[in-house]
Each structure stands twice: as structure tokens, then as C-alpha cells.
Amino acid sequence: MNPSLASFVAGLPKAELHVHQVGSASPRIVAQLAERHPGVVPSDPEALAAYFRFDDFAHFISIYLDVVKLVETAEDVRLLTYEVARDMAAQQIRYAELTVTPYLSVTPELPAEAFLEAIEDARTGAERDLGVKLRWIFDIPADFGVPAAEMTASIALDHHVPGLVGLGIGGSEDGFPRSMFVEQFDRARAYGLHSVPHAGETTGPATIWDAIENLGAERIEHGIAAAQDPDLMRYLAENDITLDVCPTSNVALKVVPDLEHHPLPTLVAAGVPVSINTDDPPMFGTDLNREYAVAADLLGLDQAGVARLARAAVDGAFVDDVYKTELRGEIDAYVAEWNATT
């Protein structure tokens, strides 16, 4: 990417819709946590970079679960979440829907109430001090089955959780059809939460249809397998279902062979709404600015095209229209200022 487009991206106000809480812990944050809880995860940056090289999706999930173990106390949760927002602010990310997995974090030592209080403390602090508005998607880790779904639903629905906007599903797809969790999604949707499962990352288009037909999915995390199914792409376009795509993650987890083979251009050419995201940025050696650069490259975009990507993320966000208008206004003002001075 040319330097001018890179600096345009760096200053562009952005929203991120697909990014995992624990997967956002930067080497700086991991080092702080690993010092508190020495053992499994290396704290030295070089050793950590090696630790974050993944053989495949299953290997990634096992490492992810090890990093989850670093986040033990309410103070760990608060620190992680607030520091993630600090890294977002540095990239001009104004709004983020953070995927949080309470099933993995809530323990007898860290009860739901204390966990929820810690994320709320970070959320209000991030907005007040850093100008980053955080919202939550609570995800069911599919590998842990219906009991995990039940616990996630009860943490979400039996407590007042400010900032909670959606219910998701993460982890493996193979062997864990989305329809397994239909009861929890029915309850969550009746409660007013949005439906935003992972589908079509590690399995084919059938999982995306499953998510739409059985869970009423309003956005799909990843969803890149849709590129194999023209009827599905037409359905996504006609029904305005956004795919929250994370290109570098797909290469890092070997679900696509390399960026040249990434299906993003096929999806966009078919009119499917997409947003660009990081998934687990330090684990994949990326950040949101870099993902915008990757997308610009794949799609052959100039400044105007990149600004359209930023607006698409705002369009897909589960936040009120007043705020969306405000954020779109910020993007427009930035573009106008850029054009006036270059």
C-alpha cells in the first residue's frame, strides 16, 4: 500500500465488529498478566511471537484457552479490557463490539457478578478516558456444548448487563451445528439481543444457512465460505446480512492458503455487505489498520473505497442511529479534511 493510503487509514475513524476480548491482549498486556500468573504463557515478546504461530485451527483454540487462563481475577479482566481499548484508541477505533466468552472466564473464584462488574468498569472507563465506545457480544464456545450455552444465556439474561448487544457462537464448527443452540438463541432474541454467530470460517456454506435459518443470524462472524454458494451470497446481499471478515486470521489459521486466494473480492463483487476486522490481532500479528490495508489491496481500493469500508462497519453495528450518524459524520469530516489538504 502506498504511504499516503496508509496514513489515510491510520487517521480514519473506524468501528470494529469482530474482535475477541482475550484474543486482543497485546504482548504488553500478556506480559503484565503472565507476570501476575507465571507458568504456561511466555511473557518475553519473541517467545510469545513464536507461541502465536499456529499449525491449524485446533492448535489455535488450545493456545487461546491457555491465554484465557491468564485472566483469573476481576482486576485481570478489568486491566485486559481497558488496555485493549487503549490499543484501539491508538488506531482511531471509536466503536468496538468485543466478543466476550463468560463461560471461560466465570469460575467459582470469579463469579458472574464480579466478572460483569469488571467489564462494566472497563467499558465506562474506556468511553470516559479514551473515547472508545465498547459493546459486548457474549459468545457460546461451541466445543463445550449445550451446558456452556445454558451458562452463557443465563449470565446474559439473568443479569442486567449494560452494553450487551448480541449473542454469538465461537470455537469449532465441525461437529457443532449452529442449530444445537437454538433454544438459547430463541431466548436471547426474545430478550432483545442480536444474533451474531460464527459460521463458515472452518466449514462450508451449510453452516451459514444453518445460522440464518435456525438462529436468525443478523450478521455472520467470518462467513467466508459463502463465496462458494451464489444463492447464499444473493440471500446475504438481499437481506443485508453483513459478514464480519478477518482476512489475516483466515491465513494464520490456514482456512485459506494465502491472501491471494482470500474470497473477499468474490463476496464484494456479489454485493454481500462486509466489514473488515482483526479477530485476535496480536495472535495474528495484525491490527485494524493493517487489515484495512490488506482489504484495500485485495479490492484495489483508493481513499474513497477505504472510507466506504469504514462506513460499512458503522452500518452493520448494533448501536443506535444517533450514534451511527455521529460516527458517519466523523468519517465524512475526516475525508473532507483529507481531500482539502492533499
Ligand SMILES: O=c1[nH]cnc2c1ncn2[C@@H]1O[C@H](CO)[C@@H](O)[C@H]1O
Ligand atoms: O476465529 C475464531 N473462531 C472461533 N473462535 C474464536 C476465534 N477467535 C477466538 N475465538 C474464541 O475461541 C474460544 C473457543 O472456545 C472462544 O472464546 C471464542 O470466542
